[in-house]
Amino acid sequence: MTQLSRLLRATTLIGWAAVADAQDDGQWTRPGKDLAATRYSGLTGITAANVARLRPVWTFSTGVLGGHEGQPLVVNHTMYVVTPYPNVLYAFDLAKEDYPLKWKYRPAVDPASTGIACCDAVNRGAVYADGKIVYNLLDGHTVAVDATSGKELGKVRVADLKRGETITMAPLVIGNRVIVGPSGGEFGIHGRVDALDLATGRIVWTGRNTGPDSSMLARTGTFKPFYARNAGPDQGQRSWPGDTWKRGGAPVWGWLSYDATLDLLYYGTGNPGPYNADQRVGDNKWTSSVLARRPRDGALVWAYQFTPHDNWDYDANAENILVDLAVGGAMRRVLVHFDKNGFAYTLDRATGEMLVAEPYVTVNWARRVDRATGRPVVDSTKLTGASRGRIERICPSLEGGKSPASPAAYSPKTRLFYLSTVNLCMNWQSTEAAYIPGTPYVGATIPYTPGPGGYLGAFIAWDAATGRKAWEIREKFPLWSGSLATAGDVVFYGTLDGWFKAADARTGKPLWKFKVGSGVVGAPITYTGADGRQYVAVYAGIGGDWALLSGDLVSNDPTDVRPPADFAPDLARYTSQGGMVWVFAR
Amino acid sequence: MGLRTLGLLLVGSVSCQPREEGPPPARGAISYDQHIAAGERTPTGDTLANPSSGSAEAKAMGEKLFAAMNCEGCHGTGATGFAAPSLVDGRWRYGGADAALFHSVFYGRPRGMPAYGGLMDQDAIWQVITYLTSQPIPAVVPTQAWR
Numbered sequence: 195m196t197q198l199s200r201l202l203r204a205t206t207l208i209g210w211a212a213v214a215d216a217q218d219d220g221q222w223t224r225p226g227k228d229l230a231a232t233r234y235s236g237l238t239g240i241t242a243a244n245v246a247r248l249r250p251v252w253t254f255s256t257g258v259l260g261g262h263e264g265q266p267l268v269v270n271h272t273m274y275v276v277t278p279y280p281n282v283l284y285a286f287d288l289a290k291e292d293y294p295l296k297w298k299y300r301p302a303v304d305p306a307s308t309g310i311a312c313c314d315a316v317n318r319g320a321v322y323a324d325g326k327i328v329y330n331l332l333d334g335h336t337v338a339v340d341a342t343s344g345k346e347l348g349k350v351r352v353a354d355l356k357r358g359e360t361i362t363m364a365p366l367v368i369g370n371r372v373i374v375g376p377s378g379g380e381f382g383i384h385g386r387v388d389a390l391d392l393a394t395g396r397i398v399w400t401g402r403n404t405g406p407d408s409s410m411l412a413r414t415g416t417f418k419p420f421y422a423r424n425a426g427p428d429q430g431q432r433s434w435p436g437d438t439w440k441r442g443g444a445p446v447w448g449w450l451s452y453d454a455t456l457d458l459l460y461y462g463t464g465n466p467g468p469y470n471a472d473q474r475v476g477d478n479k480w481t482s483s484v485l486a487r488r489p490r491d492g493a494l495v496w497a498y499q500f501t502p503h504d505n506w507d508y509d510a511n512a513e514n515i516l517v518d519l520a521v522g523g524a525m526r527r528v529l530v531h532f533d534k535n536g537f538a539y540t541l542d543r544a545t546g547e548m549l550v551a552e553p554y555v556t557v558n559w560a561r562r563v564d565r566a567t568g569r570p571v572v573d574s575t576k577l578t579g580a581s582r583g584r585i586e587r588i589c590p591s592l593e594g595g596k597s598p599a600s601p602a603a604y605s606p607k608t609r610l611f612y613l614s615t616v617n618l619c620m621n622w623q624s625t626e627a628a629y630i631p632g633t634p635y636v637g638a639t640i641p642y643t644p645g646p647g648g649y650l651g652a653f654i655a656w657d658a659a660t661g662r663k664a665w666e667i668r669e670k671f672p673l674w675s676g677s678l679a680t681a682g683d684v685v686f687y688g689t690l691d692g693w694f695k696a697a698d699a700r701t702g703k704p705l706w707k708f709k710v711g712s713g714v715v716g717a718p719i720t721y722t723g724a725d726g727r728q729y730v731a732v733y734a735g736i737g738g739d740w741a742l743l744s745g746d747l748v749s750n751d752p753t754d755v756r757p758p759a760d761f762a763p764d765l766a767r768y769t770s771q772g773g774m775v776w777v778f779a780r
Numbered sequence: 781m782g783l784r785t786l787g788l789l790l791v792g793s794v795s796c797q798p799r800e801e802g803p804p805p806a807r808g809a810i811s812y813d814q815h816i817a818a819g820e821r822t823p824t825g826d827t828l829a830n831p832s833s834g835s836a837e838a839k840a841m842g843e844k845l846f847a848a849m850n851c852e853g854c855h856g857t858g859a860t861g862f863a864a865p866s867l868v869d870g871r872w873r874y875g876g877a878d879a880a881l882f883h884s885v886f887y888g889r890p891r892g893m894p895a896y897g898g899l900m901d902q903d904a905i906w907q908v909i910t911y912l913t914s915q916p917i918p919a920v921v922p923t924q925a926w927r
Contacts, residue, residue, distance in 0.1 A: 305890050306890065306892050307892065308891050309864060309891055309892010309893055310892055311892075312863060625847065628849075630850055630899065633849070633850035633854070633894060634853020634854060635850070635853075636850075636853045639857050742862050745862075751865070751873075752871065754866050754871065754873075755866065755869045756866050756869065757860070766924065
């Protein structure tokens with residue numbers, strides 16, 4: 195039997211029923227699966243006992259080479275795939291053998307956006323709501339496409355390339371509001387979120403991440419920060435010198451979550467600009483923070499800054515996963531966030547009180563996070579800025595202890611979080627930066643070095659109630675993929691050298707792996723097929739920061755030939771670019 | 781503050797266009813193969829040349845400009861490539877002749893190279909080109925081997 199016919203046979207309708215969790219409809223309609231962003235599926239067809247029999251049943255080349263971050267959606271037996279620039283949207287018919295395309299949507303995207311995007315032309319995916327697929331184009335537009343016909347229903351400009359803004363994040367729909375925000379923390383943007391009306395595309399409100407209360411939608415009586423130091427008017431303006439908040443960054447390139455009971459939208463903000471901290475003395479609120487807003491009118495309800503006066507490009511764009519946990523003996527409604535700064539935070543999501551903050555990777559820029567004030571206790575020898583010269587060996591590197599690009603998952607069965615971590619440190623030399631619109635507003639040279647221990651990444655399981663690591667799987671290269679947790683007690687992740695792997699959710703025992711061709715920087719999903727079986731899908735397609743850092747991964751441009759990254763010189767020995775959708779079943 | 785001042789000083793009016801917009805060339809003036817693969821050759825009739833070529837002073841100034849005008853943020857420290865392509869690998873998308881390089885910086889290029897024509901005067905653009913073209917090109921680029 196040929197390889198091809200074997201693959202085709204595997205996709206025929208065999209009719210094994212996956213034992214589905216009563217709450218799980220077998221679809222994947224939002225970036226993080228649910229509004230709480232858990233990336234947990236109740237499907238139990240694939241278990242720790244049978245995952246070793248997992249095999250590829252279908253693949254599709256997206257024809258695009260950029261970093262394939264994010265995840266497909268599966269709605270009504272249709273799989274929706276958004277590619278990196280030029281942001282093609284594919285709709286595959288999962289009810290037919292071979293998964294043929296129903297349609298593909300190819301928007302006009304300004305190629306200039308590929309030069310303005312800081313870190314490869316990535317896109318973190320789409321969201322489904324009300325018969326529409328909604329996602330963002332790199333050049334600053336939000337589009338809504340009819341999920342059935344592929345017809346463009348609307349296209350709205352929400353970011354401006356000329357001001358260094360692009361969009362890479364996946365929107366979230368809450369009721370009739372589509373929430374989006376721009377990237378551009380390296381371009382001196384003025385960060386914000388916009389809420390669009392799902393039916394008309396009209397911008398209903400804009401909430402800035404820095405600046406006076408009026409533009410931040412921080413209203414007396416509604417804005418109630420937990421810590422006393424954050425009370426008082428215009429925090430987002432007064433914690434900056436002069437008008438530097440206007441180009442102070444705070445992009446929104448990560449993930450959104452929503453608690454319906456509290457009616458709060460949560461999102462993280464990115465780094466302050468420029469990187470040279472001397473040019474922005476003060477806390478620089480609300481950069482490198484989590485903000486809680488009311489989706490109806492955008493009102494800011496609370497904010498918490500993970501890294502005040504961020505000296506290290508520690509964006510806080512990582513997902514905020516909403517779960518209920520017993521912390522210190524009491525059940526708390528918490529938000530769990532693995533920050534680039536190396537600490538894992540468990541916050542009370544109603545108030546913004548910090549409950550637990552422990553390092554999940556090697557951290558040396560701060561000694562700890564003070565429980566009483568919620569502030570990190572910074573090691574002053576690790577502070578940066580043009581006046582301080584070159585600072586050696588800061589851990590973690592600005593890639594983050596975990597990248598916000600690679601979202602974690604949570605299993606309510608094991609009560610553990612699962613995440614990809616990066617074991618790198620950095621040296622930092624700042625210089626004065628000049629603001630020129632549409633060009634980088636950075637002012638720093640930051641080479642990386644391997645972290646301690648002789649490995650560059652690890653997949654870990656984390657107990658957010660106590661702030662302890664349950665187990666880890668060390669990897670040769672930094673890990674940059676999202677995670678998937680399932681009720682079958684199997685967790686999934688991918689590696690930069692192109693392995694897609696499954697491990698036992700309880701013990702961390704490696705159970706299965708398959709080489710998908712290109713490094714994995716996307717996030718796996720799982721769904722029930724038209725035949726009732728459980729499938730797992732993931733993108734291959736290395737990119738994102740790795741396209742910049744390991745420039746020798748690029749093989750399609752004879753005019754751009756670069757040496758390997760000195761901290762991971764042999765990555766290109768194992769992988770190169772190439773976007774593929776993979777689907778597995780047992 | 782030094783570099784920042786430098787960047788701002790350079791924002792000035794551009795005194796003349798790099799290439800005269802004369803009447804269109806007569807049919808057949810440029811052969812078809814030159815048109816589709818101009819490579820490193822300056823197009824017929826164009827004599828744009830770097831006036832500061834080889835000047836050590838221009839090279840030093842160009843290096844400062846490369847950082848001050850934020851070229852470094854996209855092309856990487858030492859122009860070795862980052863979000864934007866390497867400018868020191870001896871290979872060019874749009875040509876490595878003086879005229880082509882000037883065009884790239886002055887008018888920008890479609891896939892995200894900003895037009896610096898309104899931000900830097902011509903002397904400054906030539907200085908930065910002098911810096912780029914005086915960088916050593918790595919000896920063996922085509923082969924990357926592992927042991």
